[in-house]
Structure formats: structure tokens, C-alpha cells
Amino acid sequence: MLMVCYNSKCYKYEIVFSVTMNKYTEVDIKEVELREMTGDVQTVGRNKNGSLKRKVLSTDELMKDAGTLGPVFWLVFGLFIVVLVGEILYIVLTPGCKPVSEMNWWNKGPLYQISDLVAFSDGLAGVEKKLDYISELGVKGLVLGPLHTIQVDQPDTLNLTEINPTQGTEAALVALLEKAHKKGISVVLDLTPNYLGASPWFRTGDLDDVMEKVTTAAAHWLRLGVDGIKISDLSHASMSPDWSKLQSAVQGNNTKKRLLMGVVEGVSAAEVSQLITSSGVDLVLSDLLSSRTGGVEHIKDMNILHSQQRNVGWGLGAARLDQLSKQVISQDLIRLYQLLLFTMPGTPVFTYEDEIGLQAQGGKMVWDIEKEPAEGAVEAERKKHVAIRKWFRSLSELRGKKPSLLNGDFYPLHSRASSLAFLRMWDQSERYITAVNWGAASERLSLTPEPTVGLVLPEKVKVKLSTDPSLEAESTVSLDRIILAPRQGVLLEYPACFFNRTLVSRS
Known part of the structure; x- marks a missing residue:
């Protein structure tokens, strides 16, 4: 008109x-x-x-x-x-929206391992009482156990369908499952057979008989409402002629997607990639972050595995059920590795108390960090752990909301012995750059994409989250002036559409 x-x-x-x-x-x-x-x-x-x-x-x-x-x-x-x-x-x-690939529940949030339920909170009943706390962390899956009884290195005594009485009862597990499902949390059982012995699958000649027991037990617990099965030493287990039977027991249900999760140690990223393809497993958790300590190696590993990110789990110490605090030398590094795990292309896997940067003290998890202690050094220490948990929750919430972090493409930007940086991007969503420096000296980062990928970065970006006091959250910084202090990390954000007067150099 x-x-x-x-x-x-x-x-x-x-x-x-x-x-x-x-x-x-x-x-x-x-x-x-x-x-x-x-x-x-x-x-x-x-x-x-x-x-x-x-x-x-x-x-x-x-x-x-x-x-x-x-x-x-x-x-x-x-x-x-x-x-x-x-x-x-x-x-x-205007280009159409990029189709979103199918996301399974284990791709949507962190997995939270509780190996010793007694140390965590007095067994299965105690875990059920702590589900509100776990839900606040944005956890999408609990990995419990192993819970079964075992006599070390004696396969004839193996009983995978009986819960160790010290961990709880089957009725307590059912109650935990019902409450967890109401909160949108799935539950995985670790059925690693000889978890206290020298070899997870006993002797080489025992593999076929033990695999049959694992398959029978998996079917039992899945009928009870469990959402997945985890095993260790996937490389060895998948060699069994009956491996396909375990796959069928776990993955054969078409009404609900269930997780078959395997752990590997001491293998390369290329071997992890090949194992994902050959075994057909849903998720592989490796020790690559623990065994390979350099930024150059980490970037190479992520580059190899990023196209299979829906099948890759990342953890620092998680493959051995160790906590972050056992792997790093300072609380600053705990927050740095939390940032790294939540933004890498794959599923972050944590062990209980990683969210507060502690190890179980006296066999029990610390639950009173929110309480106001007396004063002095104890109060200062309490505030540090509260800040670490707040950081963890912020990262978990952000990853759950942003497509670029949830399932975005991966592009390396920088790698040196003690630092690295990479870009995560998806369609028309905000882009994110993760940069970390775990070295003992400050480092200036050269953030330039590989010339062959044809990416253009903006001149300025926003600081989304930061452990570095010099890079304040919500501030704007120039990409060519990013200097990270020792043992610090930063998450940078910029929109899908931006205007640059000068393109970033591609050295």
C-alpha cells in the first residue's frame, strides 16, 4: 500500500x-x-x-x-x-539451513562416571539422593560401576548379574533408574569382567566364555531399564567371535537407542578411528589426552577423529577411572582441561569430583563445599572449589545450547608444545574458538586457519568465558593480539555473519 x-x-x-x-x-x-x-x-x-x-x-x-x-x-x-x-x-x-545429523543422548551432554558408589554417596541409594546435584551439572548419562562381584583372576566365579552388596541392591538400582529417567539422565553399567585383576578379560583362552557371560548379563540389565553397557579393553573384546552377539543384545533394540561403550588405552588416534569402524561400537573412550601431552599431538588427534565425533569420548584420566586432580598440578589446569573437554569434537567424559577439582577425601566425596566454613585458608580453598564447579556448569550449559559446540565442524588454528587453539562452527550459529596454554610462561597465539580450508576469521571477537584475568568475559579483543597467561584458557565467540575490512593473514 x-x-x-x-x-x-x-x-x-x-x-x-x-x-x-x-x-x-x-x-x-x-x-x-x-x-x-x-x-x-x-x-x-x-x-x-x-x-x-x-x-x-x-x-x-x-x-x-x-x-x-x-x-x-x-x-x-x-x-x-x-x-x-x-x-x-x-x-x-541466502543458503538454506544445514541439515542436523542425528544426535544420540550420549552426544548431547557430559557422561559422569561413578566407579565407587560407596565413596561417592553410600551406594546406589545414595546416588539416587544425589541426582538433583548431578542434574544441575547438565549430565546426560551416568556410568556406574562395575557393580558385580568378582574374585580376582578367577573366571569361574564371575557373576555379572549379581550386585555387590556393598554397592547396593537390585531394587535400589531400579529406583535410581526411574528417578534418573524422569530427570532426563540415562544410566550405563560397566560390565568389565575382571576389573580388579591383571587383565580385564582374564586369560586369552577365557575370552569366548567370558563374552558369553557379558552378553547374557547385558540382556538382563537392559531388560531392567539400563540404557547402555560399558566394557574395558575394547581392542581385545572385539576380537571375540561372539562380539556381534553383544552388539545385537545392546544395539538391536529399535525402540530406544542404547549405548555400547568401549575403553581403549595406549593406542593412536588412527587406531581409535579404525576400531570405531571395525567394532561398530557407539562410543570409544581413549587415554589420548593423558598419554600425549603436546599441543601439536592433541590437534593432530582431534583432526583425525573429528569426522567421527559422535563415536569419540574424551577424558583426562577417565579411561582409568582417575580424577582430573590426579592428572594435573594446579586448580588452574583443572578449569583449563574442563574447557578443553567441553569444546572438543566429541563427548566429554568425567569422573566424579572432577566438577570441583578434588579427589575423594578419606574414601568419601566432599559434599559440604557450599557450606560457609570458619575462616582463613579453609574459606579460600572452599571458594576455589565453588568457582570450579560454577565454571563446569557454565561450560556444560553452553555446550548443550550451542550447535557449534554440540556437533559443529572442527578446524585447527594453532598448535605448539604447550598450547593449542581450534575453531568450532556449525551452519548459521555462533562460532567458537577455544585457546588454552598449559605452559609455565605466557604465550602469544597465532590464530590462522589452514590456507586450504578457505576460512576467514573476523578481526575482533568477544570473550565468552575465560580463566585469564586479562581477558575479561564479554569484552572484545583483536584476534592478532591474543596473549594467554600461564595455565589459562579462553573461549572466544563471533557471529556467523561478520564484516572484515581486512582479511586475516594466512601465513
Whole structure:
């Protein structure tokens, strides 16, 4: 609808567009009405009821009057055509949304391992009582156990369907499952057979018999409502002729997706990739972060595995059920590795108390860090652990909401002996750059994508989260001036669409 006024007369033009398949195909000008708009306009006349009569102009008369309007009409009409052309170009040139690949529940949030349920919270019943706490961490899956009884290195005594009484009862497990499912948390049982012995699968000649017991036990616990099965030494287990039977028991249910999770240690990223393909397992947790300590190696490993990220689990110490605090030398590094795990291409896997940066003290998990202690050094230590948990929750929440972090593409930007940086991006969502420096000295990062990928980075980005006091959250920084203090990390954010006056150099 256009309204044009000229010489005390106002004209209303109604232009109707016919649209087919999102493209404008024709423009029609209808018969247009001339109304009395001011007292200076001669009245056409009134009906018997006193209402104003209307004079309807034909198309020829309209165009004749339009000619008398001079440049005003054509200026407005020209602007309208410009807007119309812009809309058409936007529809034609704007790329469609990238289709989202299927995401399973274990891809959507961190997995939280509780190997010793007594140390965590007095067994299965205690874990059920702590589900509110666990839910606050954004956990999508609990990995419990092993819970079964075992006599070390004696396969004949193996009973995978009986819960060790010190850990709880089957009824307590059912109650835990029901409450966890109401909170959107899935539960996985660790059925590693000889978990206290020298070899997880006993002697080489025992593999087939033990695999049969594991398959039978898996079917039992899955019928009870468990959401997945975890085993150790996947490389060895998948060599069994009966491996496919375990796969069928766990993955064969089409009504609900269940997790078959395997752990490997001491293998390369290329071997992990090959094992994912050959074993058909849903998720492989390796010790790559623990066994390979350099930034260059970490970037190479992520680059190899990023295309299989839905099948890759990352943890620091998690493959051995160790806590972060056993692997690092300072609380600063705990937050740095939390940042790394939550933003790497794959599923982050933690062990209980990683969220507060502690080890179980005296065999029990510390639950009173929110309480106000007396004063002095104890209070300062308490505040550190509270801050670590707050950092953990912020990362978990962000990962759960942002497609680029959840399942985005991975691009290396920087790697040195004690530092690395990479980009995560997905379609039209915000992009994120993770940069960490676990070295003992400050380091200036050179954030440049590989020339072959054709990426352009913005000149300036926003600091989303940071452990470095010099890089304050929500501040804007230049990418060519990122300097990380020792043992610090930062998460940078920029929009999918940005304008650069100067492109980032590609050295």
C-alpha cells in the first residue's frame, strides 16, 4: 500500500503481488480509490446517509494522475521496486539451513562416571539422593560401576548379574533408574569382567566364555531399564567371535537407542578411528589426552577423529577411572582441561569430583563445599572449589545450547608444545574458538586457519568465558593480539555473519 500526497491531494495506491514458489512473477495495479483527505479538496458528493461518495479511477486515469505527480510518485515507486528486488535476492542467495545429523543422548551432554558408589554417596541409594546435584551439572548419562562381584583372576566365579552388596541392591538400582529417567539422565553399567585383576578379560583362552557371560548379563540389565553397557579393553573384546552377539543384545533394540561403550588405552588416534569402524561400537573412550601431552599431538588427534565425533569420548584420566586432580598440578589446569573437554569434537567424559577439582577425601566425596566454613585458608580453598564447579556448569550449559559446540565442524588454528587453539562452527550459529596454554610462561597465539580450508576469521571477537584475568568475559579483543597467561584458557565467540575490512593473514 502506497500513499502519495501532491497539491493538497492524497492518493492511495494498492499494489497486489502474485507470488509463486517464493518468486515474484507479476505486478498488477488495481482500480484505486480517490478520497477526500482535506477541506481544500472539492467534495465529490455524499450519499443519502451522509457518507462521502467515492470516485473510482480507472487504470488510465490513475496513470494520467500519476504523471501529474512528477518526481514524487516515481521516487516512491522506485524505492518500492528496490525493496522488492532486495527481498527477491535475499530469498535466492541466502543458503538454506544445514541439515542436523542425528544426535544420540550420549552426544548431547557430559557422561559422569561413578566407579565407587560407596565413596561417592553410600551406594546406589545414595546416588539416587544425589541426582538433583548431578542434574544441575547438565549430565546426560551416568556410568556406574562395575557393580558385580568378582574374585580376582578367577573366571569361574564371575557373576555379572549379581550386585555387590556393598554397592547396593537390585531394587535400589531400579529406583535410581526411574528417578534418573524422569530427570532426563540415562544410566550405563560397566560390565568389565575382571576389573580388579591383571587383565580385564582374564586369560586369552577365557575370552569366548567370558563374552558369553557379558552378553547374557547385558540382556538382563537392559531388560531392567539400563540404557547402555560399558566394557574395558575394547581392542581385545572385539576380537571375540561372539562380539556381534553383544552388539545385537545392546544395539538391536529399535525402540530406544542404547549405548555400547568401549575403553581403549595406549593406542593412536588412527587406531581409535579404525576400531570405531571395525567394532561398530557407539562410543570409544581413549587415554589420548593423558598419554600425549603436546599441543601439536592433541590437534593432530582431534583432526583425525573429528569426522567421527559422535563415536569419540574424551577424558583426562577417565579411561582409568582417575580424577582430573590426579592428572594435573594446579586448580588452574583443572578449569583449563574442563574447557578443553567441553569444546572438543566429541563427548566429554568425567569422573566424579572432577566438577570441583578434588579427589575423594578419606574414601568419601566432599559434599559440604557450599557450606560457609570458619575462616582463613579453609574459606579460600572452599571458594576455589565453588568457582570450579560454577565454571563446569557454565561450560556444560553452553555446550548443550550451542550447535557449534554440540556437533559443529572442527578446524585447527594453532598448535605448539604447550598450547593449542581450534575453531568450532556449525551452519548459521555462533562460532567458537577455544585457546588454552598449559605452559609455565605466557604465550602469544597465532590464530590462522589452514590456507586450504578457505576460512576467514573476523578481526575482533568477544570473550565468552575465560580463566585469564586479562581477558575479561564479554569484552572484545583483536584476534592478532591474543596473549594467554600461564595455565589459562579462553573461549572466544563471533557471529556467523561478520564484516572484515581486512582479511586475516594466512601465513
